[in-house]
Amino acid sequence: xxxxIVLSKPLTLEGESGSDEHCEAPNILQRxxxxxxxxxxxxxxxxxxxxxxxxxxxxxLQCYAESIYCTASDLLSNLNSGKTxxxxxxxxxxxxxxxxxxxxxxxxxxxxxxGETHHVSKGNLNLLLEQVSHHPPVSALYGTDHQENIDMTxxxxxxxxxxxxxxxxxxHGKRQLKLHNHxxxxxxxxxxxxxRILPIPGTEWxxxxxxxCPETGLVAELNYMSQSFFGFGAxxxxxxxxxxxSLSHKILHKIEGHWDRTVxxxxxxxxxERVIYxxxxxxxxxxxxxxxxxxxxxATETALIWGELSEAxxxxxxxxxxxxxxxxxxxxxxxxxxREEKGENWxxxxxxxxxxxxxxxxxxxxxxxxxxxPIVTF
Numbered sequence: 001x002x003x004x005i006v007l008s009k010p011l012t013l014e015g016e017s018g019s020d021e022h023c024e025a026p027n028i029l030q031r032x033x034x035x036x037x038x039x040x041x042x043x044x045x046x047x048x049x050x051x052x053x054x055x056x057x058x059x060x061l062q063c064y065a066e067s068i069y070c071t072a073s074d075l076l077s078n079l080n081s082g083k084t085x086x087x088x089x090x091x092x093x094x095x096x097x098x099x100x101x102x103x104x105x106x107x108x109x110x111x112x113x114x115g116e117t118h119h120v121s122k123g124n125l126n127l128l129l130e131q132v133s134h135h136p137p138v139s140a141l142y143g144t145d146h147q148e149n150i151d152m153t154x155x156x157x158x159x160x161x162x163x164x165x166x167x168x169x170x171x172h173g174k175r176q177l178k179l180h181n182h183x184x185x186x187x188x189x190x191x192x193x194x195x196r197i198l199p200i201p202g203t204e205w206x207x208x209x210x211x212x213c214p215e216t217g218l219v220a221e222l223n224y225m226s227q228s229f230f231g232f233g234a235x236x237x238x239x240x241x242x243x244x245x246s247l248s249h250k251i252l253h254k255i256e257g258h259w260d261r262t263v264x265x266x267x268x269x270x271x272x273e274r275v276i277y278x279x280x281x282x283x284x285x286x287x288x289x290x291x292x293x294x295x296x297x298x299a300t301e302t303a304l305i306w307g308e309l310s311e312a313x314x315x316x317x318x319x320x321x322x323x324x325x326x327x328x329x330x331x332x333x334x335x336x337x338x339r340e341e342k343g344e345n346w347x348x349x350x351x352x353x354x355x356x357x358x359x360x361x362x363x364x365x366x367x368x369x370x371x372x373x374p375i376v377t378f
Contacts, residue, residue: 004307005297007375008057008314010070010286011101013260013279029201032106036162036197045160045167046136049329050108052321057310059110059302061118061129061139064156067099068143069122069377070286076125077148080181085216086252089243090265092177092186092211093220093255094277097239100224100259101283103203105195110306110325111137113332114346117300119373120289124148126370130300132348132363133157134332138173140351140363144370149180155353155363156190169193172360187212191224204237205259217247222255239263293374300349303375 031053039045058066068076075095082088112131119128124147132140141154153176160169171190178185191205204227211220222241241255243265250268257263263277291297297304305328312321339346351363 004311005291005294005301005303005375006057006307006310006314007062007288007291007303008310009288010066011063011103012070012286013102013284029106029197032197032201039162041162041164043162045162046158048160052309052313052325053318054107055309055313055321055325056104056107056109057306057313059112059116059118059306060137060158061112061116061131061302063101063109064139064141064154065118065120065127065129067101068141068152069120069125069127069289071098071282072285073282074123075282076150077123077145079150079177079179080148085182085184085213085218086243088179088182088184089186089211089213089216089218089220090253090276093222093243093265094263095177096188096209096211097222097259097263097277098279098282100191100205102260103193105201105203110309112139112302113305113328114336115300115349116302116305117298117350118302119298119370120375120377121373122377126372128350128365128370128373130348130350132351132353133361138353138361138363140348140353140365142351142365142370144368146369150178151180151369152177153363153365155361157361158193165196165198167195167197169195174360174362184213184215187214194226212246217245218252219244219246220255224259237261287377289375289377291374292376296374301375 075098079091082091114131114134116131125143125145127143129139129141132138136157138157144151156171156173158169158171160167170192175188188211189209191209192207194204194206196202205224206226207224209222220243222239225238227236237258237260239257239259242251243253244251252268253265255265260279262275264273265276266273309321309324312324350366354362
């Protein structure tokens with residue numbers, strides 16, 4: 001069992017040795033152009049199946065989780081150290097930016113299977129994710145840190161569309177972070193992902209991200225700015241924003257910087273500036289999680305379900321990879337058929353889910369706390 005549990009290196013800043021070297025497929029741009037030549041502009045890509053050569057060796061569930069547990073500096077545990085609501089919101093802004101990770105052009109994670117999970121611990125933080133819907137894809141995340149009295153819930157439903165020269169993925173859903181020691185809830189959304197194919201290939205996070213604390217009335221607005229059509233200029237990975245009091249509408253701080261470098265806040269009353277986030281300190285030198293108790297890993301664990309495929313991609317055995325992916329997909333179809341024949345409806349094991357046109361998808365954890373996981377990271 002242990003040999004089939006494969007956890008690859010996390011996404012990290014470019015230029016680091018060994019980072020995603022397995023993803024450097026030859027002639028990647030030509031391969032992508034060939035892949036999309038028969039796809040109509042405006043097409044929904046949610047059910048689009050990628051050959052393994054275009055996959056990174058991990059599922060989307062693991063990518064979501066890595067953005068929280070793969071950090072060189074523990075910003076999450078530090079959130080309670082803010083002495084005032086404004087101090088804490090600034091720390092939450094820095095932590096939120098840290099969940100933005102650089103992606104590699106030409107590769108995408110696997111679409112998780114229905115009921116797939118990812119269960120990992122980092123110190124006192126225990127994280128659990130479950131794929132609660134396959135069509136449309138919806139992922140739920142719950143994390144608890146009892147020592148810091150912090151918990152978080154994410155519900156993500158990505159929708160990808162082909163726009164002719166690019167692919168845009170709108171990440172619908174909600175993120176919620178609770179600091180119970182202070183009676184504060186922070187509600188936030190996610191920026192969108194744009195994969196540019198032409199004229200200059202690349203990936204970027206774009207759009208508006210709002211962090212709102214209903215209890216204090218404080219709001220942070222971040223704009224992930226789009227770079228120029230040709231991919232050059234100072235706008236690359238730039239963030240601009242502000243923190244304000246929603247009751248008085250008074251601007252308290254301006255925010256500016258680059259999410260892959262440094263981000264500063266500037267006090268609106270005295271123009272004092274300070275760095276609140278340094279990407280090099282937080283998302284450099286990251287290591288993959290390790291399996292501490294292989295016998296306790298659930299059968300639904302993403303690193304086990306896709307283990308054979310990830311192993312083949314890492315060793316560039318593409319025929320073996322195609323076969324491994326086919327086996328996972330056929331098994332999923334077979335389980336779906338059996339459920340249909342029995343007239344059974346699938347329900348998530350770890351979350352209660354709901355959907356409305358007005359609110360979209362919502363996910364609530366069934367258990368109050370997440371148990372310690374057999375997969376750990378440091």
